[in-house]
Amino acid sequence: MDNLDSVYTDLIMEHSMASHNKRKLEHPDKCEMGHNPSCGDEIELEIKMNGDVIEDLAFTGHGCAISQASTSIMIDTLIGKTKEEALEIIDTFIGMIKREIKDDSELEKLEDAIAFKNVSNMPARVKCAVLAWHTIKDLLDKEK
Amino acid sequence: MNPETIRKDFKIFENRDIAYLDSGATSQRPYQVLKAVEEYYNKNNANPHRGTYDLSIDSTAEYDKARDKVAKFINAKRPEEIVFTKNATEALNLVANSYGLENLQEGDNVVISIMEHHSNLVPWQKVTKIKNAKLEYMYINRDFEITDEEINKKITDKTKIVSITEISNVLGVKTPLEKIIKRAHEVGAIVIVDGSQSVPHIKVDVQKMDADFFVFSGHKLMAPMGIGVLYGKYELLDKMTPFLMGGDMIEYVYEQETTFAKPPSKFEAGTQNIGGAVGLASAIDYLENIGMDNVEKIENELLEYAKAEMNKLDFVELYAPKTNENQIGVLSFNIKDVHPHDTATILSSCNVCVRAGDHCAQPLIRFLNLPATCRASMYIYNTKADIDRLIMALNKANDMFKKWRKA
Numbered sequence: 001m002d003n004l005d006s007v008y009t010d011l012i013m014e015h016s017m018a019s020h021n022k023r024k025l026e027h028p029d030k031c032e033m034g035h036n037p038s039c040g041d042e043i044e045l046e047i048k049m050n051g052d053v054i055e056d057l058a059f060t061g062h063g064c065a066i067s068q069a070s071t072s073i074m075i076d077t078l079i080g081k082t083k084e085e086a087l088e089i090i091d092t093f094i095g096m097i098k099r100e101i102k103d104d105s106e107l108e109k110l111e112d113a114i115a116f117k118n119v120s121n122m123p124a125r126v127k128c129a130v131l132a133w134h135t136i137k138d139l140l141d142k143e144k
Numbered sequence: 145m146n147p148e149t150i151r152k153d154f155k156i157f158e159n160r161d162i163a164y165l166d167s168g169a170t171s172q173r174p175y176q177v178l179k180a181v182e183e184y185y186n187k188n189n190a191n192p193h194r195g196t197y198d199l200s201i202d203s204t205a206e207y208d209k210a211r212d213k214v215a216k217f218i219n220a221k222r223p224e225e226i227v228f229t230k231n232a233t234e235a236l237n238l239v240a241n242s243y244g245l246e247n248l249q250e251g252d253n254v255v256i257s258i259m260e261h262h263s264n265l266v267p268w269q270k271v272t273k274i275k276n277a278k279l280e281y282m283y284i285n286r287d288f289e290i291t292d293e294e295i296n297k298k299i300t301d302k303t304k305i306v307s308i309t310e311i312s313n314v315l316g317v318k319t320p321l322e323k324i325i326k327r328a329h330e331v332g333a334i335v336i337v338d339g340s341q342s343v344p345h346i347k348v349d350v351q352k353m354d355a356d357f358f359v360f361s362g363h364k365l366m367a368p369m370g371i372g373v374l375y376g377k378y379e380l381l382d383k384m385t386p387f388l389m390g391g392d393m394i395e396y397v398y399e400q401e402t403t404f405a406k407p408p409s410k411f412e413a414g415t416q417n418i419g420g421a422v423g424l425a426s427a428i429d430y431l432e433n434i435g436m437d438n439v440e441k442i443e444n445e446l447l448e449y450a451k452a453e454m455n456k457l458d459f460v461e462l463y464a465p466k467t468n469e470n471q472i473g474v475l476s477f478n479i480k481d482v483h484p485h486d487t488a489t490i491l492s493s494c495n496v497c498v499r500a501g502d503h504c505a506q507p508l509i510r511f512l513n514l515p516a517t518c519r520a521s522m523y524i525y526n527t528k529a530d531i532d533r534l535i536m537a538l539n540k541a542n543d544m545f546k547k548w549r550k551a
């Protein structure tokens with residue numbers, strides 16, 4: 001029960017229903033598909049860069065509350081960051097879910113995305129939480 | 145024998161307080177099966193067909209006995225028509241790669257249904273691409289049926305192979321096998337039947353249905369994982385070239401040439417899973433002791449109860465035919481506006497085990513225009529109490545999501 005309530009929080013549920021990041025960009029620089037073949041979750045991320053800064057980021061697709069909320073919160077967190085800052089945040093997020101980060105102060109840079117910390121207690125849902133983050137990493141790597 | 149008595153044979157329920165509703169993925173095992181496997185390894189284990197000593201001969205005898213048992217269980221004409229495989233997937237790959245690649249010509253059709261598991265779909269994509277043949281689908285109507293019209297339209301003179309599931313792993317719906325096989329044979333096609341979801345639950349008679357090949361996995365009928373069955377008509381098996389090459393499937397091996405053993409040996413390369421075969425034979429004994437008629441009866445009652453209870457929940461969408469006569473204890477459903485993974489997570493917090501996702505049948509899920517489904521699948525050890533737990537958990541999931549829905 002504790003696990004459930006610590007994952008299905010108001011913040012996560014509100015973001016899973018929110019639509020402000022679920023849209024198509026007019027002139028994206030790049031896009032990338034993310035897919036969890038075993039569960040059918042599918043997202044497409046679009047990015048618009050301004051020099052080294054992520055100017056805009058949006059997604060379309062479908063999935064469970066955790067994958068949808070994780071994508072939306074990630075977008076809020078990464079817009080306005082430089083590519084280098086973004087990559088650091090992404091690695092921290094994935095590290096948090098994999099329980100590789102012991103020092104909680106490191107997680108501060110995640111802002112709202114810290115809300116997914118307890119997903120690490122639900123092995124079956126880890127892949128839902130990290131889908132968008134792996135996808136954006138591929139997208140930023142493509143940016144080089 | 146009632147479900148409460150049967151349930152006591154499954155020791156996992158003493159160790160785990162769960163409503164296990166995922167038998168469509170894999171079943172639980174009664175202690176009798178586990179004991180038979182243990183006894184085999186404690187008393188008779190050696191490499192069969194190789195040793196001249198008594199132990200190896202005993203191991204061979206156990207293996208042959210298991211083959212006989214399977215042959216009688218599905219009513220094959222002779223035990224040589226039973227090939228042991230790893231599972232149904234390997235059996236289907238064997239037929240597709242051996243029979244399919246050898247017999248398909250450019251322009252031929254292979255016909256499957258939209259309800260196939262990926263294991264009866266992807267191998268046919270492979271061989272039809274290699275042979276420039278076409279892969280055709282029989283679709284279902286709104287009540288999840290393949291109509292006579294659809295059968296006659298898709299199975300034509302061009303059709304050389306029809307490969308069809310007996311029961312859908314997503315919907316629990318029986319396909320009109322008799323009509324499909326009759327039509328296929330009229331146009332000169334051979335038929336492969338995927339019995340993965342049927343053999344554990346209903347009486348199967350391969351001669352009566354006149355299937356040319358029939359496959360199933362042991363682990364879905366209470367046998368250990370890693371043992372499966374390919375049945376094939378002997379004349380067909382005899383003409384086919386082997387799928388895997390290696391030890392024990394040969395006659396004479398020269399430096400450049402080899403002659404092969406007769407079926408079933410020629411399809412059983414390498415050391416086989418004798419412990420698994422012994423476990424499968426024991427699982428068949430277990431089922432026959434209950435009686436397949438009783439198995440069907442127990443599961444029908446449970447399905448009826450589950451469907452009636454779920455129909456009372458206005459927030460649940462069921463993907464099932466209106467009547468139960470063509471359905472076994474497999475139910476796909478969703479809570480409206482809640483993703484199946486979220487539903488399954490909340491069900492899991494109530495110790496209710498269901499599967500959520502595409503159930504290895506992506507084309508069907510896409511055809512039904514769903515993102516995914518939850519699936520509750522039942523077996524003889526399930527009771528009404530398991531269904532009550534499912535209903536309780538569904539109510540809880542709905543309550544939890546209600547407050548955010550369209551907020």
